[in-house]
Amino acid sequence: MTDTVVIAEINKGKVSPTTNELISAANNLGSNCTLVIPCTDSSLADQVSNISGVGKIIAAKSSVFTNYDAAGWAQALDSVAPQGIIVTAASAQSKDLAARIAARRNVSVVQDVISIDGTTLSTPIYSGKAIEKVAINGNVVVSIRPNVFPGVSNDGSCDIQVIDASGDLATAVKELVERASTRLDVSEANIIISGGRGMGSPDNFSHLEAIADTLGAAVGASRAAVDTWDDIPHSMQVGQTGKTVNPNLYIAVGISGAIQHLAGMRSSKYIVAINKDADAPIFQYADYGIVSTWEEALPVLSSALSNMLS
Amino acid sequence: MVKIAVLVKQVPDTNSKIQISNDRVDLSSVKMVMSPFDEFAVENALLHKEAVGGTVTAITVGGNSADKVLKDAKAIGVDEIVRLDCTEYMDSNAFQTVISGVISQDGYEVVYCGKSSADTGSGSTGPGVAEKLGWASVSNVTDIQFTDGMTVTVPAEGGNAIINVSAPLVVSCDKGSIKVRKPNVKGIMMAKRAQVDVKSVSPNPSNVTVVSQTMPADKPAGKKFEGGQSAETVVQLLREEANII
Ligand SMILES: Cc1cc2nc3c(=O)[nH]c(=O)nc-3n(C[C@H](O)[C@H](O)[C@H](O)COP(=O)(O)OP(=O)(O)OC[C@H]3O[C@@H](n4cnc5c(N)ncnc54)[C@H](O)[C@@H]3O)c2cc1C
Numbered sequence: 080m081t082d083t084v085v086i087a088e089i090n091k092g093k094v095s096p097t098t099n100e101l102i103s104a105a106n107n108l109g110s111n112c113t114l115v116i117p118c119t120d121s122s123l124a125d126q127v128s129n130i131s132g133v134g135k136i137i138a139a140k141s142s143v144f145t146n147y148d149a150a151g152w153a154q155a156l157d158s159v160a161p162q163g164i165i166v167t168a169a170s171a172q173s174k175d176l177a178a179r180i181a182a183r184r185n186v187s188v189v190q191d192v193i194s195i196d197g198t199t200l201s202t203p204i205y206s207g208k209a210i211e212k213v214a215i216n217g218n219v220v221v222s223i224r225p226n227v228f229p230g231v232s233n234d235g236s237c238d239i240q241v242i243d244a245s246g247d248l249a250t251a252v253k254e255l256v257e258r259a260s261t262r263l264d265v266s267e268a269n270i271i272i273s274g275g276r277g278m279g280s281p282d283n284f285s286h287l288e289a290i291a292d293t294l295g296a297a298v299g300a301s302r303a304a305v306d307t308w309d310d311i312p313h314s315m316q317v318g319q320t321g322k323t324v325n326p327n328l329y330i331a332v333g334i335s336g337a338i339q340h341l342a343g344m345r346s347s348k349y350i351v352a353i354n355k356d357a358d359a360p361i362f363q364y365a366d367y368g369i370v371s372t373w374e375e376a377l378p379v380l381s382s383a384l385s386n387m388l389s
Numbered sequence: 390m391v392k393i394a395v396l397v398k399q400v401p402d403t404n405s406k407i408q409i410s411n412d413r414v415d416l417s418s419v420k421m422v423m424s425p426f427d428e429f430a431v432e433n434a435l436l437h438k439e440a441v442g443g444t445v446t447a448i449t450v451g452g453n454s455a456d457k458v459l460k461d462a463k464a465i466g467v468d469e470i471v472r473l474d475c476t477e478y479m480d481s482n483a484f485q486t487v488i489s490g491v492i493s494q495d496g497y498e499v500v501y502c503g504k505s506s507a508d509t510g511s512g513s514t515g516p517g518v519a520e521k522l523g524w525a526s527v528s529n530v531t532d533i534q535f536t537d538g539m540t541v542t543v544p545a546e547g548g549n550a551i552i553n554v555s556a557p558l559v560v561s562c563d564k565g566s567i568k569v570r571k572p573n574v575k576g577i578m579m580a581k582r583a584q585v586d587v588k589s590v591s592p593n594p595s596n597v598t599v600v601s602q603t604m605p606a607d608k609p610a611g612k613k614f615e616g617g618q619s620a621e622t623v624v625q626l627l628r629e630e631a632n633i634i
């Protein structure tokens with residue numbers, strides 16, 4: 080069986096739990112999994128020394144990993160990662176990295192993998208309107224959609240090898256600009272509540288924000304909302320020309336469910352829709368549909384959630 | 390004078406219904422358009438040229454039906470249009486090798502492309518081509534300033550990063566605040582007469598092959614409730630049935 084290498088997903092200075100899912104995907108693809116953790120300080124790796132499913136952990140230490148630089152990261156990770164099938168998360172940044180590492184190793188990359196059957200991988204195409212199965216032959220780099228594979232547990236123990244990784248920065252960060260709002264970004268969230276044109280006005284998004292705070296969720300929007308109201312920035316847009324998201328729970332409020340919106344969220348694990356039109360297309364994709372105005376449904380949703388989570 | 394290339398791909402209109410025949414997506418009756426993010430790539434390439442002077446060449450890989458996407462680019466102002474003639478399937482490695490070969494052979498200094506194409510959604514081409522060329526790359530770019538060198542805005546954790554970049558470089562474009570220009574009558578007339586420079590390519594064999602393309606499994610029908618009060622039931626189900634909150 081082929082050896083595998085997982086590149087840990089890092090989020091807010093920690094190894095993200097998505098990494099556990101990557102390891103389980105890697106163990107479907109081959110054996111002898113090495114976990115590589117990009118870090119500036121190898122203590123980051125200590126946090127996951129009990130992760131199971133891996134034979135070896137490498138803390139790849141380099142100042143290159145302070146800020147993302149595709150060329151520098153690919154070079155540094157390539158220098159420490161053993162040969163084998165490389166597995167990353169399918170986040171925007173890690174897909175970019177996956178493509179660079181693949182090109183660097185002169186192999187192909189298969190992005191957004193949602194199932195693995197031996198050497199046959201499935202990925203959504205045409206924004207999820209169809210599924211493509213591809214057969215891989217030899218080493219490749221694959222990125223894995225979050226919330227699809229079960230994560231391995233944290234009851235193992237594994238030695239950590241620290242390796243100095245070197246990479247040359249090709250770009251220079253001039254400035255990091257914090258988001259004006261402190262809200263979680265849709266691409267970083269496990270629960271998303273999105274509003275559409277049916278919200279009536281941008282001010283009404285405050286109702287969504289209140290629920291998002293209860294749930295630790297991010298607030299998203301349809302393109303109609305983004306295009307109609309200046310206060311709703313494009314960074315919130317979910318869909319074909321917005322962000323593709325794959326949360327555990329997606330709550331669509333006042334969103335009709337146009338094909339381009341579905342393109343960005345249809346693979347969410349659970350979808351809840353609130354819409355006053357019983358025939359809105361979004362209901363065909365919703366696990367739980369509520370036919371109601373948001374004015375009526377959101378206060379009930381909000382208090383039920385507060386009661387449950389407090 | 391900078392020599393700019395912009396990669397444009399023809400894809401089904403995002404409104405179109407995808408149909409399958411014989412385990413392959415059947416595009417024979419589907420309207421084809423420029424992949425949405427490539428419109429931003431073309432616009433940024435033209436803005437780059439206007440800021441510093443130079444030429445913009447639109448490049449596509451495909452059969453002769455893909456000429457239309459090149460003519461669309463021509464109509465809004467690119468200087469040259471090139472098609473790398475190939476209709477067979479290529480995996481990402483074979484594909485990027487073909488593109489990077491032409492980019493280096495023809496002496497381009499900056500390449501613009503979309504952050505991902507609407508059909509594969511993979512987003513591999515920009516970073517992959519850059520790596521093969523040994524160039525820098527920036528992806529998911531939402532804004533570009535050409536005053537004082539070149540700076541790009543990309544999403545970063547907690548906000549955005551403003552990054553100084555310089556050629557040689559590949560820029561993968563997201564939708565940003567820029568508006569893409571529309572063709573005028575003169576542009577459309579010129580595009581009609583424009584000659585596509587067709588180059589033949591001989592790709593390496595692929596190590597990734599397509600087994601099948603099928604419709605996604607139908608999601609089991611969900612539960613639908615009437616009235617706002619049912620939100621309470623849904624919260625209960627999210628905990629007890631779905632186990633997610
Ligand atoms: C190339 C292209 C790319 C696109 N990309 C995207 C994209 O990335 N993301 C995206 O979202 N769209 C995208 N679109 C646009 C898409 O086609 C739709 O126009 C858009 O998604 C509609 O947004 P909406 O559902 O908010 O608005 P509408 O379609 O206007 O729907 C509003 C809904 O709100 C409901 N409603 C009204 N009032 C209430 C109330 N009081 N309570 C509850 N419900 C109410 C209505 O019943 C209706 O279903 C794209 C289109 C194109 C052509």
Ligand SMILES: Nc1ncnc2c1ncn2[C@@H]1O[C@H](COP(=O)(O)O)[C@@H](O)[C@H]1O
Pocket residue numbers: 396397398399424426427430448449450451501502503504505506509510511512513514515
């Ligand atoms: N066949 C093609 N011809 C020209 N450009 C392409 C082609 N495929 C991909 N690209 C470019 O690469 C970008 C990303 O594509 P992808 O890596 O397939 O998601 C697209 O937005 C295009 O700019």
